[in-house]
Amino acid sequence: MADKLGLSFHNIRGLHQVVDSIPPRAQWKTRRLWYKSDPDEKHTIYHRNPCDIISSLLGNPAFAHNIVYHPKKIFTNSSKTSRIYNEMWTGDWWHSIQVSISGERVECYWHDLQSYFWLTYLITCN
Numbered sequence: 076m077a078d079k080l081g082l083s084f085h086n087i088r089g090l091h092q093v094v095d096s097i098p099p100r101a102q103w104k105t106r107r108l109w110y111k112s113d114p115d116e117k118h119t120i121y122h123r124n125p126c127d128i129i130s131s132l133l134g135n136p137a138f139a140h141n142i143v144y145h146p147k148k149i150f151t152n153s154s155k156t157s158r159i160y161n162e163m164w165t166g167d168w169w170h171s172i173q174v175s176i177s178g179e180r181v182e183c184y185w186h187d188l189q190s191y192f193w194l195t196y197l198i199t200c201n
Contacts, residue, residue: 105120106120
């Protein structure tokens with residue numbers, strides 16, 4: 076039956092091995108922040124460690140054949156006169172920008188500690 080269904084396991088032990096081989100996902104963290112100009116207004120921020128997210132995505136074997144690491148230009152003919160735009164990584168935008176950092180500094184407080192940070196964007200698409 077397992078062969079007819081195309082399963083990669085033949086018994087419950089094999090299924091458990093497959094499940095155990097799935098990489099862990101990045102854990103959500105919670106932090107309460109406020110601005111110096113309005114300390115009574117608290118904001119709950121949910122976040123994940125970007126390194127953990129990247130590790131989780133890149134380490135997941137289910138995504139191995141679908142991850143694109145760099146932009147590509149795809150053409151319909153050998154003279155390269157007709158280009159195909161069907162995925163984010165085939166567009167001109169991804170050729171020019173992959174990481175964007177804003178220039179504005181943000182000031183926050185957490186447990187009465189003053190903190191500054193700059194927003195960084197890592198673009199992932201599915």
